[in-house]
Every structure is written in C-alpha cells, then in structure tokens.
C-alpha cells in the first residue's frame with residue numbers, strides 16, 4: 001500500500017491545469033480537497049447548491065489509509081458524474097519515504113550542522129514539532145503552487161474546507177462551511193447522508209490523514225495497531241530504519257522518548273493487562289528508574305491537517 005489503486009480514473013496532475021479546467025481567461029473556482037469530512041462535505045454542498053467548480057485538487061502523501069484512496073475514487077466518480085471533472089491528484093515526485101530517508105541535504109548550513117552533530121547527510125527523519133517537513137513538501141506547497149499559478153492566469157478563487165467550529169485556521173481564502181455555519185459533526189453527517197462513509201474510518205479514528213503521523217493522539221496509534229495491523233507493521237519497519245539511520249536523535253525517534261517499537265510493547269502490555277514500564281536513562285544522581293506511562297506520556301499535539 002502507500003500509493004493509490006492502480007488503474008484509477010483519477011487524473012494525476014503533472015501538466016497544465018488550464019487544459020483540464022477552463023481554457024480561457026476569466027474566473028476559476030478551485031477546490032482544495034483534503035479527503036477528510038470537512039472538505040468532502042464542502043465539495044458535495046457546493047455541487048448541490050449549483051456553485052461553480054472548475055478544478056478539485058487533492059495532495060496524495062502516499063501514506064493515506066487504503067479506505068481514503070477508495071473514498072477519493074468515489075468522490076472522483078461523483079464529481080465526474082455531476083460536473084464532468086476529475087480530481088487533480090498532486091504528488092511529490094519522490095514521496096514520503098524518500099524525503100524521510102534519502103533526500104540529500106544541500107544547504108551549507110544544514111550540512112555543517114549535521115556534520116557537527118554526527119547526523120547522516122541524507123533524509124529528514126520522522127517529522128517533528130520543530131521540523132514538520134511533510135505537510136509543506138507533500139501537501140501545502142503542491143496545492144499552493146497550483147492555486148497561485150491559477151491566480152496568475154485566472155481570476156481564481158480557492159475554496160478550503162474548514163468547519164464552522166474550527167474557524168481559527170482561516171487565512172484569507174473562501175471557507176464555505178464557515179460561511180454556512182456547518183460544524184464538523186454536521187459535515188460528517190451530511191457526507192454519510194450522501195453515501196460517503198470512508199469505509200468506516202471515522203467510526204474508528206478521530207482523524208483520517210497519514211496513518212504514520214507522529215502527531216496523532218496516543219489512542220489513535222493504539223487503534224491503528226488494532227484495526228490496521230498491516231500499516232502498524234509498516235510503521236515498525238520505518239521505525240527500525242529510522243533508528244538504524246539516525247539513532248535515538250529527534251530524527252530517529254518517532255516521538256519524544258518513544259519509538260514505534262516501544263509503543264508496540266506498551267500496547268501489547270496493555271492488552272495483556274500488564275502495566276507497561278520502561279527504563280529511564282541513567283542519570284547519575286538518580287540512577288536508573290522505572291518510568292511508568294500514562295495517556296500524557298506522549299505530547300498530544302495532533303496534526304493540524
């Protein structure tokens with residue numbers, strides 16, 4: 001897994017947007033689709049209300065849930081049926097794992113810092129609070145670049161699916177759900193009513209973006225291990241590779257103080273009714289101590305996307 005299903009009717013965008021949407025000068029209505037409940041509801045509502053839609057853009061990180069790929073295909077089929085358009089799929093040419101493990105560092109200051117710290121010169125490691133390289137490289141840059149290009153060519157308006165109860169994230173585009181006062185819960189209910197259910201993803205998870213996201217809640221990770229063991233297995237492989245390449249540095253650790261392997265052991269212990277504990281680093285004065293884990297053991301900074 002990791003890439004969307006082969007043979008999909010989705011349009012993989014690599015060329016000129018104008019050849020797919022409008023070809024003349026004038027308005028261009030561009031919809032940013034994250035694939036989640038809010039942006040899906042926004043698109044469906046815009047179609048239902050007869051609003052113009054000239055292009056729908058979705059950035060595929062390559063690390064979406066299999067159910068999300070099927071959802072996007074379903075939305076694509078609906079969009080084609082209703083408006084004769086296909087979704088423009090935007091992808092980084094090399095993808096998540098290349099960026100995580102292989103991207104060569106070129107900036108002089110970055111190279112010097114890595115040499116000084118003894119960190120390998122390739123790869124960004126796990127995304128961290130301070131360096132969240134993934135969102136920019138795999139999502140926002142791709143979409144912003146296309147939207148800005150459209151804005152240069154057309155009188156373009158970009159529509160972003162943010163719910164009414166999440167207005168803090170507005171940044172000057174058009175937010176129809178905010179305008180219509182549609183909350184997150186209402187957006188999800190509306191999608192279900194239209195037959196879009198993500199194969200049950202929202203019945204399990206609070207969020208449905210990258211399954212390997214280090215910023216998701218601890219409970220989401222626990223559920224991932226239980227409901228998507230094949231993806232959890234891939235996380236363990238990525239974890240082993242990150243540790244081998246970067247060691248127990250911020251780039252090699254899945255989250256501060258935690259590897260995926262440690263989390264795996266913790267969840268396993270929980271399932272068996274055992275209390276999980278791990279050794280704290282030798283500290284000299286304190287000596288080694290057992291560190292017990294609780295729900296706050298991991299910083300609970302959910303990914304904003």
Ligand code: SF4
Nearest residue numbers: 134135209210213303
């Ligand atoms: S969901 Fe997480 S891993 Fe994926 S792009 Fe966003 S921050 Fe990065």
